[in-house]
Amino acid sequence: MNNNHIGIIGSGAMGAGIAQVAAAAGYEVLIYDNNSAALEKAKITLDNTLKKLVEKQKITEQVAKDIISKTHYVNSLADFKNCSLIIEAIIENIEIKQNVFSELEGVVSENCILASNTSSLSIASIASVCKKSNRVVGIHFFNPAPLMPLVEIIPAITTDNSVVIESKKIIDSWGKVTVLTKDTPGFIVNRVARSFYGESIRIYEEGIADIATIDWALKTYGGFKMGPFELMDFIGNDINYKVTESVWQQFFYEPKFKPSLTQKRLFEAKMFGRKTGKGYYNYADDAIQPKANQDEKLGKYIFNRVIVMLINEAIDSLYLQLASKEDLDIAMTKGVNYPKGLLKWADELGLPNVLDSLNTLYSDYSEDRYRPCILLKKMVEKNEKFYN
Numbered sequence: 569m570n571n572n573h574i575g576i577i578g579s580g581a582m583g584a585g586i587a588q589v590a591a592a593a594g595y596e597v598l599i600y601d602n603n604s605a606a607l608e609k610a611k612i613t614l615d616n617t618l619k620k621l622v623e624k625q626k627i628t629e630q631v632a633k634d635i636i637s638k639t640h641y642v643n644s645l646a647d648f649k650n651c652s653l654i655i656e657a658i659i660e661n662i663e664i665k666q667n668v669f670s671e672l673e674g675v676v677s678e679n680c681i682l683a684s685n686t687s688s689l690s691i692a693s694i695a696s697v698c699k700k701s702n703r704v705v706g707i708h709f710f711n712p713a714p715l716m717p718l719v720e721i722i723p724a725i726t727t728d729n730s731v732v733i734e735s736k737k738i739i740d741s742w743g744k745v746t747v748l749t750k751d752t753p754g755f756i757v758n759r760v761a762r763s764f765y766g767e768s769i770r771i772y773e774e775g776i777a778d779i780a781t782i783d784w785a786l787k788t789y790g791g792f793k794m795g796p797f798e799l800m801d802f803i804g805n806d807i808n809y810k811v812t813e814s815v816w817q818q819f820f821y822e823p824k825f826k827p828s829l830t831q832k833r834l835f836e837a838k839m840f841g842r843k844t845g846k847g848y849y850n851y852a853d854d855a856i857q858p859k860a861n862q863d864e865k866l867g868k869y870i871f872n873r874v875i876v877m878l879i880n881e882a883i884d885s886l887y888l889q890l891a892s893k894e895d896l897d898i899a900m901t902k903g904v905n906y907p908k909g910l911l912k913w914a915d916e917l918g919l920p921n922v923l924d925s926l927n928t929l930y931s932d933y934s935e936d937r938y939r940p941c942i943l944l945k946k947m948v949e950k951n952e953k954f955y956n
Contacts, residue, residue: 572595573651573652574590574597575600575647575919576598576599576652576654576657577852578879579610580610580687581711583601583655583657585713586600586657586713588635589709589742590725591638591871593633593743596640597640598647599639600643600947607643614635614639615733618635618636627944645668645671645675646673648676648779653680653735656682657685660687660689665689665694666697669695669698678700680737681731682703682705683704683912683923685708686708687708688815690818691724691727695724701726703727705722705724705727706723708721709744717744718748719751720747720756721736721746722749722751722755723748724751745898747896749890750888753815754811754897756890759890760881760882760896761900762825764796764904765831766812766824766827769828771873776870779858779861781863784860787873788862788867789868790907798848800831804842805834805847807861809831812831817827824877831867853933875913876929877937880926880940882914883911886943892909894901896911897912911954919953923948926940
């Protein structure tokens with residue numbers, strides 16, 4: 569087996585992006601897609617992307633040539649027989665993924681690592697169809713893969729530790745920042761970030777502020793690069809809604825992850841955001857954009873309400889040993905560009921202040937979504953911080 573061969577299944581934006589990263593790191597990359605038109609489109613897109621990077625002097629012409637020469641497009645999984653690592657990046661459908669993994673085992677060598685780039689599905693469930701489930705791991709990149717530094721490494725309960733170590737070593741060698749996380753719905757980023765969207769929509773639905781004001785408040789007082797509604801439109805309201813729904817269902821309908829009707833209606837109306845020209849905002853050239861109500865008291869209220877919900881989820885993730893405090897903070901800064909890690913932010917705001925805000929919300933609403941994490945309560949009692 570040649571350790572320098574990487575297989576990618578799926579030639580969409582995600583698969584093609586991962587392939588570009590691997591080829592740029594010097595690996596021989598094979599991209600498979602059962603749709604030959606999609607494969608041809610990926611080839612054209614890569615050529616165009618590299619041309620632009622050369623024009624902008626981000627890479628040399630030689631680097632572009634090397635990436636192209638190391639990227640191979642194949643139309644059969646049998647071509648993956650010499651790969652040491654295969655990353656699946658196809659539709660978020662558990663049955664389809666299981667079928668692919670089951671088929672792969674009949675092709676690859678004993679030592680080949682099989683990885684899924686799923687953002688919200690169970691790695692254990694994907695691995696369950698494999699005879700050697702100990703070689704299956706989650707390797708979750710963020711879109712666009714060539715630009716986003718974070719990669720979540722997710723072992724299933726059946727994954728061998730040697731597979732985790734080897735996967736991390738390979739992805740680190742590609743110049744990525746890796747974090748280790750438990751196999752729970754949404755992993756770190758897609759779990760912790762749900763409140764950024766969910767609580768903002770809740771504030772909007774309650775008529776406390778409109779979308780432009782909420783976006784303004786979180787950018788002004790939180791230092792976020794994009795407001796939640798801008799970001800949902802950018803990601804795509806189809807993707808954002810489906811991830812929210814998936815995390816909520818997989819957490820046995822936990823109230824704090826509950827999707828909103830606002831999200832669902834946009835999804836049903838196919839108002840996916842930038843890619844369809846309309847979402848929370850209208851992206852037509854002649855559209856008049858709504859103006860924010862730049863009221864300081866209101867802005868600070870919005871920011872505080874969203875940030876304490878985010879912090880509470882990060883603390884809960886630490887309490888449930890999802891990841892280390894360092895990895896939780898790295899994941900949010902490198903995976904979704906948060907200005908600070910949420911546990912560091914909690915220290916800055918003061919844990920007693922965070923707890924007071926949550927207790928007020930819990931008392932006002934009598935809803936489980938606002939219940940403070942037990943770890944937060946204990947740390948306030950003992951006057952502790954996350955970092956010294």
